[in-house]
C-alpha cells in the first residue's frame with residue numbers, strides 16, 4: 001500500500017513540488033546514478049556476451065530468430081507496460097507503484113525532461129529488477145528454449161532478449177532527455193520521444209502509446225494516440241484510476 005499512501009499524500013502537490021518532494025524523500029542519500037547505469041548496462045552486456053560467445057554455429061536460422069526477437073521483445077515490453085505497470089496487481093503493487101505512481105507523477109507530458117542525473121533513480125529499472133532478470137528469468141528461459149530448440153538457438157534467444165532490454169533502457173532514458181541531445185541524431189529517436197511524451201499525459205497514460213523502442217503494437221492493438229492534440233496536462237487526471245483501488 002506504500003504507493004497508494006504516497007500518491008494520496010502527494011495529491012495536493014504541483015508537478016514541481018512533487019519532484020522536489022521525491023528528490024528529497026524517496027531517493028536514498030547514497031544513491032549514485034553512475035553506479036546505477038554501470039550496474040544495469042554492465043549486467044545486461046555480461047548476459048549478451050555470455051550467450052553470444054556460446055553460439056557454436058551462426059546460420060540463417062540464428063539470424064532469422066534474432067530478427068524475430070525484435071517484435072517478440074517489443075510485444076513483451078508493450079504488454080508488461082500495459083498491465084503490471086499501468087494496472088495495479090492485487091497482491092503485487094510494486095510495478096504499478098514504481099511506474100504509474102512515481103515515474104508518471106514525476107514526468108508529465110509538459111514536464112518530461114530530466115533535470116538532474118539523480119533522476120535516473122525514477123527513470124531506469126531498479127538494479128534489483130535487472131539482477132532478478134539476470135539470475136532467475138534469463139536462466140529459466142534459456143533452459144526452456146534449450147530443451148525446445150537446442151542450446152544454439154537458446155543462446156541466440158537469450159542474448160537477443162538481453163539486447164532488447166538494453167534498447168529499452170537506452171530509448172526510454174533518451175525519451176526524457178532534451179531534444180538538443182546527441183541521441184536525437186539517431187533516426188527514429190525523435191518520433192519515439194514524441195510517442196512517449198503523449199503517453200506521459202496524465203489522462204492518456206493508462207490507455208495510449210504503450211510501446212517503447214518501437215510503436216508497432218500500439219498500431220496493431222489500436223492504442224496509438226492519433227490526434228494531433230493532447231488533453232491539458234491536468235495533474236488531477238493522474239488520480240482518476242486510483243479511485244477503483246480505494247476499497
Ligand SMILES: [Zn+2]
Nearest residue numbers: 103107172196
Ligand atoms: Zn517515461
Ligand SMILES: [Zn+2]
Nearest residue numbers: 081099199205
Ligand atoms: Zn507508462
